[in-house]
Amino acid sequence: xxxxxxxxxxxxxxxxxxxxxxxSAATRLxxxxxxxxxxxxxxxxxxxxxxALVIRYFKSKELLFLETMHLTxxxxxxxxxxxxxxGERLVELLVDLDGAARGIFLALVHGSDEQRIQRRLRDTHxxxxxxxxxxRLSGPDADLRARLAAALAAGMxxxxxxxxxxxLLRTDRPALVAHYGALLQRVLTPPV
Amino acid sequence: xxxxxxxxxxxxxxxxxxxxxxxSAATRLxxxxxxxxxxxxxxxxxxxxxxALVIRYFKSKELLFLETMHLTxxxxxxxxxxxxxxGERLVELLVDLDGAARGIFLALVHGSDEQRIQRRLRDTHxxxxxxxxxxRLSGPDADLRARLAAALAAGMxxxxxxxxxxxLLRTDRPALVAHYGALLQRVLTPPV
DNA sequence: CGCGGGCGTCAACATTGTTGACCGAACTTC
DNA sequence: GAAGTTCGGTCAACAATGTTGACGCCCGCG
Numbered sequence: 440x441x442x443x444x445x446x447x448x449x450x451x452x453x454x455x456x457x458x459x460x461x462x463s464a465a466t467r468l469x470x471x472x473x474x475x476x477x478x479x480x481x482x483x484x485x486x487x488x489x490x491a492l493v494i495r496y497f498k499s500k501e502l503l504f505l506e507t508m509h510l511t512x513x514x515x516x517x518x519x520x521x522x523x524x525x526g527e528r529l530v531e532l533l534v535d536l537d538g539a540a541r542g543i544f545l546a547l548v549h550g551s552d553e554q555r556i557q558r559r560l561r562d563t564h565x566x567x568x569x570x571x572x573x574x575r576l577s578g579p580d581a582d583l584r585a586r587l588a589a590a591l592a593a594g595m596x597x598x599x600x601x602x603x604x605x606x607l608l609r610t611d612r613p614a615l616v617a618h619y620g621a622l623l624q625r626v627l628t629p630p631v
Numbered sequence: 632x633x634x635x636x637x638x639x640x641x642x643x644x645x646x647x648x649x650x651x652x653x654x655s656a657a658t659r660l661x662x663x664x665x666x667x668x669x670x671x672x673x674x675x676x677x678x679x680x681x682x683a684l685v686i687r688y689f690k691s692k693e694l695l696f697l698e699t700m701h702l703t704x705x706x707x708x709x710x711x712x713x714x715x716x717x718g719e720r721l722v723e724l725l726v727d728l729d730g731a732a733r734g735i736f737l738a739l740v741h742g743s744d745e746q747r748i749q750r751r752l753r754d755t756h757x758x759x760x761x762x763x764x765x766x767r768l769s770g771p772d773a774d775l776r777a778r779l780a781a782a783l784a785a786g787m788x789x790x791x792x793x794x795x796x797x798x799l800l801r802t803d804r805p806a807l808v809a810h811y812g813a814l815l816q817r818v819l820t821p822p823v
Numbered sequence: 824c825g826c827g828g829g830c831g832t833c834a835a836c837a838t839t840g841t842t843g844a845c846c847g848a849a850c851t852t853c
Numbered sequence: 854g855a856a857g858t859t860c861g862g863t864c865a866a867c868a869a870t871g872t873t874g875a876c877g878c879c880c881g882c883g
Contacts, residue, residue, distance in 0.1 A: 457861080473744040475667055479840060489863055494841055545744070548793060552665040552741040557795065564794040586790070586799050587810055593794065594786020598778070601740060602756035602785065603749065607778050618779055625817055649830085671871060681832055686872060 458496050460486040465493075466507040470542030474504055474550035505555060510543040510563045512536070514571040522575055526588075526627050527620030529572070533592060534599075534612060541600055548601060568592050576627065588626040595619055650688050652678040657685075658699040662734030666696055666742035697747060702735040702755045704728070706763040714767055718780075718819050719812030721764070725784060726791075726804055733792055740793060760784050768819065780818040787811055 464485035468477045479500050483490040497503035512532065520528045536544075544563075551557040573585035595615075598604045607615065656677035660669040671692050675682040689695035704724065712720045728736075743749040765777035790796045799807065 475744060478838080480838085490840085491842080491864080492862060495862090500840065549741055549744040551793065552667060552737070560793070561795050564790070564796065569796075582798065583802065583806075583810070586796055587814070590786045590790035590796070590799065590811075591783055591814065592786070593789050594782045594784070597785050597789045598756070598782030601743065601752070603753050604756065604761075604778055604782070606774065607782065610775065614775075618775070619782075622779070622783065622814060622817060625814060670869080672869085682871085683833080683873080684831060687831090692871065 457486065457488050457492070461488055461493055461496060462503075462507060465503050469504055469508055469546050470539060473546045474553075474556065501553060501555060504546075504550065505559055508543050508546055508559070510540060510547065510567060512540065512567055517571060517575075522628055523624070525572075525575060526622070526624030527616055529592060530595065530620040530623055531612075531616045533596060534616060544596065545600055564589065564593065572627065584626055584629075588623055591623055591626060649678065649680050649684070653680055653685055653688060653695075654699060657695050661696055661700055661738050662731060665738045666745075666748065693745060693747060696738075696742065697751055700735050700738055700751070702732060702739065702759060704732065704759055709763060714820055715816070717764075717767060718814070718816030719808055721784060722787065722812040722815055723804075723808045725788060726808060736788060737792055756781065756785065764819065776818055776821075780815055783815055783818060 461482060465477075465482045468482055468485060479493050480490045482503075483493050486493075493503065494500075497506060516532060517525065517528060547556060547560040547563060551560045568589035569585050572588050573582060576585055578584075598607055653674060657669075657674045660674055660677060663669075671685050672682045674695075675685050678685075685695065686692075689698060708724060709717065709720055739748060739752040739755060743752045760781035761777050764780050765774060768777055770776075790799055
């Protein structure tokens with residue numbers, strides 16, 4: 440809300456309100472429309488600010504994107520889970536991700552023809568999928584198995600959200616969790 | 632190449648040479664740089680033609696993209712394979728895909744924030760992964776299992792090419808094929 | 824000879840990300 | 854209190870993008 444009249448104070452808040460308005464508008468638009476389809480001018484309009492100010496604050500559209508699009512999940516619900524149920528629980532957790540996480544994931548995937556966004560996607564893959572799994576595994580090829588399991592888990596997100604397999608999207612949640620969770624479990628705790 | 636001098640005939644070939652030049656230049660550039668990073672003007676320059684002519688021939692950049700970016704694989708090497716080895720052979724086939732197939736896949740994934748490109752990606756997923764697997768399966772949930780297997784297979788391509796898990800990229804091919812193929816096999820021929 | 828149609832070029836348009844100049848108000852310093 | 858510095862903000866402009874319409878050329882057909 441940058442009213443042209445005289446401001447009441449030099450700094451309404453330490454965070455400089457309009458900067459925060461730009462950031463939240465960008466967060467919403469990038470999630471909903473992705474990187475390419477979101478224009479700096481629309482972000483500015485949504486925040487009630489000037490397009491030039493957006494760049495002035497965040498250096499570039501890409502840096503604004505990187506600053507707002509962070510994808511993390513609570514691995515807390517995974518901590519107490521016994522190893523034999525980890526696969527099913529992880530799939531359950533991924534399928535239940537909210538629209539925000541889905542939007543960020545898709546924005547990262549779609550935008551990852553840009554090098555820095557691709558690096559962010561790689562880091563996210565590492566931190567969100569590989570790392571939590573690897574912590575629970577042991578043995579000589581623990582790292583490889585964590586990475587294979589992460590690929591498997593990502594495959595489901597890909598099928599549901601990127602390729603949009605409509606049959607899988609219509610499959611009821613418990614069946615999907617049971618089937619795919621069993622597969623994932625196979626990598627985590629392979630039979631002797 | 633379209634020398635400005637007088638042309639030898641009205642139609643040098645039925646395919647109108649420069650149209651083909653544009654198509655092949657677009658194919659190469661889209662594969663190498665993706666949808667967003669390739670500009671119509673660069674396609675035109677690479678084909679030695681005028682940017683306006685590119686649009687005149689192909690209606691729009693997006694339609695040109697859709698006309699050139701078709702991803703198919705030879706499922707011939709899968710036809711004779713016994714069902715018990717199908718998983719491993721499919722993984723082998725996917726890992727060995729050439730740079731062209733990789734480029735098209737990535738271009739489709741990155742460009743799929745556009746609706747029509749997303750539909751092309753969905754169709755490709757269906758025709759390249761789901762359909763060949765489903766043909767080999769039987770039973771009540773054959774369709775679901777084929778789709779789960781396709782998600783699994785796509786997960787490996789995602790991990791290797793989109794997320795670019797460097798450890799997996801450095802893992803030697805036979806180990807990758809053996810590990811991931813065994814997982815895939817688990818969906819195709821589940822134990823009683 | 825005329826002329827219609829396909830191939831190609833040129834100039835222009837709106838929209839994109841980004842930059843630099845400018846402005847006003849507030850805080851600091853003399 | 855006056856001068857200056859800094860910060861939040863606006864405006865106009867730039868180059869590059871996809872796309873369109875007007876124009877030109879040259880062939881083969883009447």
